[in-house]
Structures are given as structure tokens and as C-alpha cells.
Amino acid sequence: MRIGVYGNLTLDELDQNDKLVVRPGGSALYSSLAAAYFGARVSIYSMIGSDYPRNILSSLKNRGIDVSGVNKLQGLTTRFKISYLADSRRLELINPGQKLKPSSTGDSLHAIHLGPVFLEIGLDTLHYARYHSKFLSLDVQGLLRTEGPKGIVRLARKRIDQFLSKCNLVKATEDEARVIAPAATIVSAARRLLHKGPQYVIITRGRSGSLLVEK
Structure with a gap:
């Protein structure tokens, strides 16, 4: 089964024992790893900056994931700071990253997953994905996020019915x-x-x- 995954790979800053730890993240990363684990042929379509570690891409390749659709541009990768307080989590936007554009997938795919993290997937990518896949899934998180005071990320009700109406799974x-x-x-x-x-x-x-x- 061939699966395409759209969404920006991220770098997440976490405070662990008073030390700043930077780890890779994003819906596209975890969805790709999960699909590859279960035997799918996975291709990632994403935008990253010059700060994204090469060893992460190498690790994905070693797991059989195609990263030729990951484009490295000038500037920084999408980056968040994550803080945990008791049972709550605070998400702070450090850098929003780049907008994604539809990327040629060649032949139609069995499935495409849209995993936006912060407003990087637009209607052009949605329509392209719907046309080129038999099954389209969506993680809504990055469509609802908005940046509040001091970069704090909050959820906001937005008009995303066009996304919901074209997806098989949400x-x-x-x-x-x-x-x-x-x-x-x-x-x-x-x-x-x-x-x-x-x-x-x-x-x-x-x-x-x-x-x-x-x-």
C-alpha cells in the first residue's frame, strides 16, 4: 500500500529537569513512522529549514520512508515550545514554518494523510490530495490553531467544512x-x-x- 503524508515536520523544545531538549515532532512524522511500521510504502511531503537535523531524515530513510518530497528552504523549521504543568500542556509557537504546496505524487496513492501543525495546508493541497488518493484522512489540529499573546497556541473555531466534507476519516x-x-x-x-x-x-x-x- 502506498501512502502519502502531508504536513510540516517540526522541532519541539521541551523543558526536562531544567534542561532544554529539542526533539523532532509533528503529525506527519508520527503518522509516517506508524504507517511504515505496519508495512506501508510511505512518502512524506513537508517543508523544513536549514536547522532540521540531517540524522532525522537519514533515520526515516533507514525505515523505508521516502523523504524526497521534504523540501529544505532558507529560514527555520516549524518550531514549538512545549511545557507540561500537572495534567495540562502549554504550546508556544516559536516559528510557524513555511506553507505547503501540492507536490507531484506520480501515480495515485492508496491513501493520503493530511497532518497540518500550524496552518500550512491550504485548499489547493486539499483538492490535490482528494484527486490523487482513494482514501483521504485528516488530523484537524493545525487547521484550528491560532497564535495568542506571547506566542501561546490556542484553538479557535474556523471554517474548515471544505476539509471535513472531502475526507474519508477525520x-x-x-x-x-x-x-x-x-x-x-x-x-x-x-x-x-x-x-x-x-x-x-x-x-x-x-x-x-x-x-x-x-x-
């Missing part, structure tokens, strides 16, 4: 689902999301597991 956290489709219960929110177009909705609930709803 994945959201519980908070993201309530932003897109406010409802009394998380099951009701999931069903409201189904009415917007996708065949399947996955809602992740942290330590409480995940919810899968289908039409």
Missing part, C-alpha cells in the same frame, strides 16, 4: 472536536462531525483512550 482530540462541533457529549460531537462529510471520526481522549464513530 481525527481530532476531545477539545478540538468540541471546538468544531459543540455538543453536550463527546459522542454527540462525533456524530455532528460525521454529518459534515467524513465516513469515520476518531476522537482521542488522552488516558481515557479513543472513540471511533462511523456512518
Whole structure:
């Protein structure tokens, strides 16, 4: 099975024992690793800066992941600072990175996953992905994020119905689902999301597991 994954690879700054640790991140990274682990032939389409470590790309290649669609541009990679306080997480935007453009995938793919992290995927990439894949999935996080005071990333309700209507599967956290489709219960929110177009909705609930709803 051939799978294409769109979304910017990130560098995440974490404070661990009063030391700053920088680690690779992003939906595109984790989705690609998971798909490759289960035997898919994966290609990543992403924008990175000159600061992105070469050894990470080499590691992806060694796992059989095609990174020829990862474009290195002048400037910095998408970067976040992540802080954990008790059971809460604070996300701070350090650098938004570059916008993605549709990249030629050659033949149509069995599936494409859209994993934006901060507004880098637009309607042009959505339409291209829909046309060139039999199954299209979306992680909504990067479509809902907005930068608040001091770079703090917050969720905001936005018009993303065009994305939802063209995808076969939509994945959201519980908070993201309530932003897109406010409802009394998380099951009701999931069903409201189904009415917007996708065949399947996955809602992740942290330590409480995940919810899968289908039409």
C-alpha cells in the first residue's frame, strides 16, 4: 500500500529537569513512522529549514520512508515550545514554518494523510490530495490553531467544512472536536462531525483512550 503524508515536520523544545531538549515532532512524522511500521510504502511531503537535523531524515530513510518530497528552504523549521504543568500542556509557537504546496505524487496513492501543525495546508493541497488518493484522512489540529499573546497556541473555531466534507476519516482530540462541533457529549460531537462529510471520526481522549464513530 502506498501512502502519502502531508504536513510540516517540526522541532519541539521541551523543558526536562531544567534542561532544554529539542526533539523532532509533528503529525506527519508520527503518522509516517506508524504507517511504515505496519508495512506501508510511505512518502512524506513537508517543508523544513536549514536547522532540521540531517540524522532525522537519514533515520526515516533507514525505515523505508521516502523523504524526497521534504523540501529544505532558507529560514527555520516549524518550531514549538512545549511545557507540561500537572495534567495540562502549554504550546508556544516559536516559528510557524513555511506553507505547503501540492507536490507531484506520480501515480495515485492508496491513501493520503493530511497532518497540518500550524496552518500550512491550504485548499489547493486539499483538492490535490482528494484527486490523487482513494482514501483521504485528516488530523484537524493545525487547521484550528491560532497564535495568542506571547506566542501561546490556542484553538479557535474556523471554517474548515471544505476539509471535513472531502475526507474519508477525520481525527481530532476531545477539545478540538468540541471546538468544531459543540455538543453536550463527546459522542454527540462525533456524530455532528460525521454529518459534515467524513465516513469515520476518531476522537482521542488522552488516558481515557479513543472513540471511533462511523456512518
